[in-house]
Amino acid sequence: MTARPAEAASTTTPAPLLRIERITKSFGNVDALRDIDFTIGRGEFFSLLGASGCGKTTLLRILAGIEQPTTGRLVIDGQDMAGVPANRRPTNMVFQSYAIFPHLNVEENIGYGLKNLKLGKEETARRIEEALALVKLDGFAKRNSHALSGGQRQRVALARALVMRPKVLLLDEPLSALDKKLREEMQLELRAMQRTLGITFVFVTHDQEEAMTLSDRIAIVSAGRILQIGSPQDLYERPAGREVAEFLGSMNLLPVTVSGPASVDAGPLGPLSAPVKGLPDGTPAQLALRPERLSLVEGEGPAGNRLSGAVAEAVYLGDRIHYLVDIPGLARPLRVVAPNSVAPVLALGSPVAVTWPDEAGLVLGD
Amino acid sequence: MVEVADTAVRAGLSGPRHPADPARRREARAGYGLMSPALLLMVAVLALPLAALIVLSFWTQSGFTLDRTFTLANYWRLIAPSDREVEWMGLTFRLAYPVPAILIIKSLVMSLTATVAVILLAYPMAYFLAFRVHRNKAAWIILLTVPFWTSYLLRVFSWKVVLGYNGAINSGLMSLGIIDAPLEFLLYNPAAVTITLAHSWVSFIVLPIYVSLEKIDRSMLEAASDLGDSKWKRFRRITLPLSMPGTISAALLVFIPTVGDYVTPELVGGPGGTMIGSLVQQLFTKQNNAPLGAAVSLVMMLIIGAMVLIFLTLIGYWRMRARRAA
Incomplete structure (x- = not known):
């Protein structure tokens, strides 16, 4: 020494x-x-x-x-x-x-x-x-x-x-x-x-x-x-x-079935796109979505990965706003973190669409 | 002892700071209320007899008449010089009445030896109990207290059986053919008294040392090892200093009462093993000189008090110096 x-x-x-x-x-x-x-x-x-x-x-x-x-x-x-x-x-x-x-x-x-x-x-x-x-x-x-x-x-x-x-x-x-x-x-x-x-x-x-x-x-x-x-x-x-996904930070998990190299079937919610790695078709899996990678759009929103629902809770934290969005057909509400922009905080109950780019989704085997 | 002093100081500091505070006064009253049974008992069986002893030591007695005039004659008798020389253990006494002085020194030496022996015997036991026993600790502690289940007198007597002329050691050695005749130096001497005193106190002293060792945070020991200490070094630098307060109180707990012990020297000491307690007893009874007996016991008490005080001061000083030197 x-x-x-x-x-x-x-x-x-x-x-x-x-x-x-x-x-x-x-x-x-x-x-x-x-x-x-x-x-x-x-x-x-x-x-x-x-x-x-x-x-x-x-x-x-x-x-x-x-x-x-x-x-x-x-x-x-x-x-x-x-x-x-x-x-x-x-x-x-x-x-x-x-x-x-x-x-x-x-x-x-x-x-x-x-x-x-x-x-x-x-x-x-x-x-x-x-x-x-x-x-x-x-x-x-x-x-x-x-x-x-x-x-x-x-x-x-x-x-x-x-x-x-x-x-x-x-x-x-x-x-x-x-x-x-x-x-x-x-x-x-x-x-x-x-x-x-x-x-x-x-x-x-x-x-x-x-x-x-x-x-x-x-x-x-x-x-x-x-x-x-x-x-x-x-x-x-x-x-x-x-x-690991749940341990680090906050994560939304949606039960899905793998249906292709870049798509999963979310049951009543319909098909969703996400990169799938190393999981064969038909495998039950979880689609993992970070709350901060999700966007909220009022009304219907654009095509692509999109789930419609209603705002169940909105928590104003200054630099960001935490939303809980109830999606019909999903047991737990989705957590969404939106940066605080000029737009006003969405009222409870207002109809919204949750959208995200394909690459934001992560398919994890059970 | 140390802890008691500490608490007293703290209590003294916080007590009179706000004398006008009614809540504090109520608290003080409640405190005295709680203390009063013990306080009354202490006054009745400790303070009053002690006061009586002090008063008695300033009187004189000849035959059956007690002379109540104030005099220092008893104390003077203990230190009065004389031309006559008395030799004891290489020490020369030029005193008119050297017996108390000799017995006081002898008692202190014997009791110090017993104290050292007790600590040397009890510390390893406490260490074992604190660090090596992980299961059934309660059972071990109960085993340690087994000697208390018999009376002190019986324990002293049993040493007589062990060390005696026809005792266990002698008959054992003789039946093994190691000796032809019983050893006579085993019983009725200062060594026998010291052994008996040490044995009687060991199991009593293991517990306070055990508590002080048990209190040591194990992560301290791990940290010391982590910083490069071997096991022995770690013991010397962490375990021993941290268990010192408990060990010192334990040592005082043995030393103070054994100096005045009367039963043990009477039973196993013989003429050579007499201690100061026997003299006090004789002065009060056979020699019919209670005032002198009172003076001897008070002098003994003062000497023990002074020794404990010097000891504690030295430890405090040594600690401070160790701190400054490092």
């Missing part, structure tokens, strides 16, 4: 630094993780996104060496981590509870790990000062850890891990205890910090917006499995399945 030069901030195809090979983890009869297999690139900001209890924190703890996988292999920077205890791994962790040592002050907390590196007094002091400046806590060195606010504790935890210059920084929901404004501020700071330091970040969160704001790539974890890995844009626009 010696000083390494900062890696180039943005590489187009990052070389894998972390290889997770077919890892499973069982607690008694319960499988917390099943057959996890992927790589994380050098200098990448990688997020594990999932609901609580999905196994994302367990995976992070396996990376840190706090938990051992039941089967499978973990390789960090070419070195197999089997039998390497947490204290000898090139990883450091920011704990959800921050785990600030209460009997030590800020400076002693940040310097805690440096003592184990035996860098000498001057280098240690220099690094602590650097870390304090990095997390904007200059002047807090002698502050008692009891006298810190939540945001400050979070910064100390971050500095304490970063000062070790790990190859991989593991963050376990570090922002979940902060209020919204502070959280958004810290998100931007974290992102900037990761870019300048070039350290690989593995970030666990249940907040999809946070994951999208921060990450180069996101892995969606559900019930101990990884559903899909990709950039925020990939996941949002090309979800691999219904679960």
Whole structure:
């Protein structure tokens, strides 16, 4: 764990630094993780996104060496981590509870790990000062850890891990205890910090917006499995399945049957056009439509993908308006997000048509 | 002890800040109301006897007549110098009446040894209970309290059976052929007293240490490992300092009452294992000199009080210095 030069901030195809090979983890009869297999690139900001209890924190703890996988292999920077205890791994962790040592002050907390590196007094002091400046806590060195606010504790935890210059920084929901404004501020700071330091970040969160704001790539974890890995844009626009589609953002799902290479049959609603990939004719599927890709037209509207109905609810949010549109023959009303334009908000009950371009529709197999 | 002082300080800070606030006054009245049964009991069985003891120590007694004139003679007797030298354990006493001084020092040493032994025995047990036992914790805790189910006296007596001339150790060693005649140095000496005291207090002390260890957030330990600490280093840097307050109160809990213990030295101490409690008892009964007995017990109390105070101050100072040095 010696000083390494900062890696180039943005590489187009990052070389894998972390290889997770077919890892499973069982607690008694319960499988917390099943057959996890992927790589994380050098200098990448990688997020594990999932609901609580999905196994994302367990995976992070396996990376840190706090938990051992039941089967499978973990390789960090070419070195197999089997039998390497947490204290000898090139990883450091920011704990959800921050785990600030209460009997030590800020400076002693940040310097805690440096003592184990035996860098000498001057280098240690220099690094602590650097870390304090990095997390904007200059002047807090002698502050008692009891006298810190939540945001400050979070910064100390971050500095304490970063000062070790790990190859991989593991963050376990570090922002979940902060209020919204502070959280958004810290998100931007974290992102900037990761870019300048070039350290690989593995970030666990249940907040999809946070994951999208921060990450180069996101892995969606559900019930101990990884559903899909990709950039925020990939996941949002090309979800691999219904679960991912519903997890990220809001999605309208219409039950359909595939009827051709570019068309589906929506039963009582008639035929609709959408690009179909890899699904044979007659397959039951879901037509997924993002609310913001739908348009509302008063009256009949133009030809093409068009569903007629009536406005059931309109919520004015300033920059945009959320509509719920009842479509006869559809169990749930369609959600439509319209940008706020000069046109007045549509009255409840007014007859409208919902339209969308063919390529806005996504056909997902069940 | 530390916690008690803390609470007292906090209560003192928040109490008189708004003396005019009627809600606060009502609260204070309710507080005294809740405390009054305990307070009355304390006054009746602690404060009044203590006051009586203090008054008694300034009187004198010869034979059966109590002289009620105020005098410091009893205290003077404890420190009055003399030309005669008395040697004890390499220490030379030039006192006219050296017995109390010798017994006080001896009691302190024996009780300190017992305290150290208790902590050394109890800490690993508490550690095991807090960190290694995951299932049936309640069962383990009940097992630890089993010794309390028999009386203190019985436990002391059983050590007599273990260490005695025809006791378990001697007969065991003899039947194994390791010794030919019973060992006589096992019972009736300071070591026997220390062993018995340590054993009687261990299970009592495991619980407060266990509580202080159990309170430690496990993520602290994970963080320490994550930052490069080996298990031993982590124990030294996190577990031990965080469990210190509980351990110190536990140590005081053993030290303070064992200095004045009377039963154990009487039963297993023999002539060599006498402690200060035996002297006080003798002064009050056989020697018919209650005022001197009162003076001895008050001096003992002051010494223990001073030692505890110095100990706590040193720990506070040491903590502050450790903070500044780091």
